[in-house]
Amino acid sequence: MQTRVFIVHMPISLGLKLFAMAKEIGIMSKGFVWIVTDAMADQLNLMEGVIGMKPYVPKSKKVKDFIQRWKMKFLEENLRIVDVELDVYGLWGMILLLR
Known part of the structure; x- marks a missing residue:
């Protein structure tokens, strides 16, 4: 059997609409695979046939210390922002700036 693979990289609001339409037209069933990037993988309870991918940065003392100093x-x-986290894209951006 032939399998069709879709890679989805979009904001969660659009992704939810996409998956609702995909289910409606019958392409969330056997023979279809969906790969979502980290923004959607964080927010969705992955459905059958959906694989989430997220970047991985190994935790090390250097990374932990850098994030703490940055924070x-x-x-x-x-001063108005109370809770902030440096995500992998922010970390990559900082590395590019420092090059």
């Missing part, structure tokens, strides 16, 4: 500096400069 302290960010909160000093942005």
Whole structure:
């Protein structure tokens, strides 16, 4: 049997609409595979036939220390923001800036 693979990289609001339409027209069944990127994988309870992919950054003392220093500096400069996390894309952006 032939399998069709769809890769979905979009905001969760659009992704939910896409999956509702896909189910309605019958392409969430056997023979169809869906791969979603991390934004959607974080938000969805993955359905049958849907695989979520997320970037992985190994936890090390250097990474942990860098994130802690970044968070302290960010909160000093942005007093109105209470809860902030540096995600993998922010970390990659910082690395590119420092090159």
